Structures are given as structure tokens and as C-alpha cells.
Amino acid sequence: MAKPVTCQFELEHKAYWATRYLNLDSEAIGIKRMLQLNELDKFRYSAYENAKLYKERTKLLHDKKIAIRVFEPGQRVLLYNSRLKFFPEKLKSRWSGSFVVTRALPYGHVEIQE
Structure with missing residues (x-):
């Protein structure tokens, strides 16, 4: 024990x-x-x-x-479509049309017409 x-x-x-x-x-x-x-x-x-x-x-x-671009009314511009994700053709361009700037607003905003 x-x-x-x-x-x-x-x-x-x-x-x-x-x-x-x-x-x-x-x-x-x-x-x-x-x-x-x-x-x-x-x-x-x-x-x-x-x-x-x-x-x-x-x-x-x-x-x-970033390049600073100043647009003026009467200029001709191309529009870049950055949201175009699906390409039906391999070499399709994202740039569209020839547009005319009607009004230039501050901070790079513009109004365009075809």
C-alpha cells in the first residue's frame, strides 16, 4: 500500500x-x-x-x-467600346464610327452626335 x-x-x-x-x-x-x-x-x-x-x-x-485630351466642339472623334467582351470575329475592332463633338464638359466628358 x-x-x-x-x-x-x-x-x-x-x-x-x-x-x-x-x-x-x-x-x-x-x-x-x-x-x-x-x-x-x-x-x-x-x-x-x-x-x-x-x-x-x-x-x-x-x-x-494617362494622356490629357482636350476636346473642342466640331472635332471628329472615334468611340472606343471597352465593354465589348465577346468577339464574333477574331479581329473585330472595338472602335466605332466617326462622331462630332457637340459640347465639351469639364473632366473630359463630351456630348457627341453621329
């Missing part, structure tokens, strides 16, 4: 030793976890800021490549 008591004591001693050896203090672990979560929030915020800066830079580069 003495052996089961001894085994139980040995298991408790080993568990206590492992706890001490691994420094498993529940309060310290909780504090460490909170610090890790705060660091994760900082990393997430910096990633968000970096993505925002990247998008701004790419938008500026894209906008620099």
Missing part, C-alpha cells in the same frame, strides 16, 4: 519540477500573451499603412501615364 502513495508523490514532484523548469507562471504567461497580441496589432497597423502608401504611389504612377 505504500507504493501507490510514493508513485503519486513522484508524479506530483515531477509535475512541480516541470512547472518550475519551464517557468509556467500563469500570470506571467497571461502578460506575455497580451504583449504578443499588442505586437500583432502594431504589425497589422503597419501593414495597413504600407498597403495604403503602396496604393497611393501606384495611383500616382498610373495617373501620370
Whole structure:
């Protein structure tokens, strides 16, 4: 009958030793976890800021490549159909007709007539 008591004591001693050896203090672990979560929030915020800066830079580069076109009434223009997805023929053009600009509005908007 003495052996089961001894085994139980040995298991408790080993568990206590492992706890001490691994420094498993529940309060310290909780504090460490909170610090890790705060660091994760900082990393997430910096990633968000970096993505925002990247998008701004790419938008500026894209906008620099756009050619500014000024249309005046009486000019003849072609219309580009960017929504034409299905081509019945392989080499069908997306450009259509010859149109006359009747009125030029701000920001590149124009009124046309055939």
C-alpha cells in the first residue's frame, strides 16, 4: 500500500519540477500573451499603412501615364467600346464610327452626335 502513495508523490514532484523548469507562471504567461497580441496589432497597423502608401504611389504612377485630351466642339472623334467582351470575329475592332463633338464638359466628358 505504500507504493501507490510514493508513485503519486513522484508524479506530483515531477509535475512541480516541470512547472518550475519551464517557468509556467500563469500570470506571467497571461502578460506575455497580451504583449504578443499588442505586437500583432502594431504589425497589422503597419501593414495597413504600407498597403495604403503602396496604393497611393501606384495611383500616382498610373495617373501620370494617362494622356490629357482636350476636346473642342466640331472635332471628329472615334468611340472606343471597352465593354465589348465577346468577339464574333477574331479581329473585330472595338472602335466605332466617326462622331462630332457637340459640347465639351469639364473632366473630359463630351456630348457627341453621329
